[in-house]
Amino acid sequence: MASSAAGDPSADEPVTPAGRLFLQPEMNQIINCAIGFQNPINIDLIKSTLQNSPLLSNPRFSSLLVRDSDGREHWRKTPHVDIDRHVIVLHEPLTTSPVDHETAINDYLAELCTGTGLPADKPLWEFHLLMAHKCGVVRIHHALGDGVSLMALLVAGCRRAGDEVKIPTFPGKRNRASKEKGWWAMVNGFWGMMWFSLIFVVEFVMRSLWVCDGKTEISGGDGVELWPRKLATARFRLQDMKLIKNSVPDATINDVLIGVISSGLSRYLYHRDPNGLRDGTRMTGIGMVNLRREAGLQELSDLMKENSGSGWGNKFGMMLLPVYYHKSGGDPLAYLRRAKAMLDRKKQSLEAHFSYAIGLFVMTYFGAKVASWLNYRIVCHTTFTISNVLGPQEEITLGGNPITYLRVNNSSLPHALTMHMMSYAGGADMQIVAAKDIIPDPVFLAKCFEEALIDMKEAVAAIHRT
Structure with a gap:
């Protein structure tokens, strides 16, 4: 964990109590979101899309995790996010064995479940591009937010398939028709x-x-x-x-x-x-x-x-x-x-x-x-x-490339x-x-x-x- 970092220490923001929980060794959690692409991945286009997406406008994704002298966790804004350090490109197939893409990707995700965490010398997220399998894996520390927050942020950088102007539809709670209730039913x-x-x-x-x-x-x-x-x-x-x-x-x-x-x-x-x-x-x-x-x-x-x-x-x-x-x-x-x-x-x-x-x-x-x-x-x-x-x-696209599936684990x-x-x-x-x-x-x-x-x-x- 970094003890100091570039940026203004006086502007540090304390990590929320829920975020601190996910930073403890027993409950340290990283969310892995697998994104399947229909077409081969264009690395430069992915980097450009990320650079201009709402992701980097969110302060959590451009801040370092630091500890003060009392050991309390804080977010410290970094003046520059090096996108090349966050996009990890794997050109070769994940395995030489004759297995299908899904099995290879799932094996990779399984290794991430118990593997090393995210480096603390950069904001706590990465985008792994599995080129041979046309798959991207977004890794985000749970301290940054929960599944709903992170999915909203990710999808906000995408567009509807067939219409690169419109953002995807966000499903929400459906209002059910209210029923007349008497006072006795309300008391019950x-x-x-x-x-x-x-x-x-x-x-x-x-x-x-x-x-x-x-x-x-x-x-x-x-x-x-x-x-x-x-x-x-x-x-x-x-x-x-x-x-x-x-x-x-x-x-x-x-x-x-x-x-x-x-x-x-x-x-x-x-x-x-x-x-x-x-x-x-x-x-x-x-x-x-x-x-x-x-x-x-x-x-x-x-x-x-x-x-x-x-x-x-x-x-x-x-x-x-x-x-x-x-x-x-x-x-x-x-x-x-x-x-x-x-x-x-x-x-x-x-x-x-x-x-x-x-x-x-x-x-x-x-x-x-x-x-x-x-x-x-x-x-x-x-x-x-x-x-x-x-x-x-x-169906949605990321950088113009249609997405075939979205899957998540932690x-x-x-x-x-x-x-x-x-x-x-x-x-x-x-x-x-x-x-x-x-x-x-x-x-x-x-x-x-x-x-x-x-x-x-x-x-x-x-x-x-x-």
């Missing part, structure tokens, strides 16, 4: 919020201190963040997910996603050991929840406004998401109904807001080490991480399994990052998730036929 809603908040907050605190999941074939734990990784991609069609969610009143895409996770994990664990788990065994996930007023991407100008309800940075909370092992067979849509019932209670509570607030409180009054220790324990006491980021609704955690889904132009790719000594076959796990969605779709079709 208030007490429901208070009751569920109390239950989930108590559970959250207990998870931080001593309660943990039972051991399964996919359990991680203390030190697993250092283990080598494998990475696989599960692909879904948003049209299929929407068809399935419409089969259950008021269901959402997230309900479908958690239902698919529950079903897919059950399939996978049954394959690993048909008699290894009793029916109903709980596996707890950590879900990342965007706390901005809008659910999806926002215009970059809105994110950068002071005192905005959207706001730049790390503005997300955590929810504990219990899913349960069930042996194969039965109604595929039962997983969706159970997921919806659980998430409805979670959304009625203030659990995600509490997790964000308590994190700020602990960081402010007890310091980064205590906050990092508590977050590390929560991860060690649960089974997996899941996040879902909404990407552009239509540095390793004590979990043996992390999953990050990102939607783009009618599809949704979920990156499955697994500790390979615990989950040696993440490609098969990806197939379990894909087959779970197909079974749900067929179940919906069967209902429509009857």
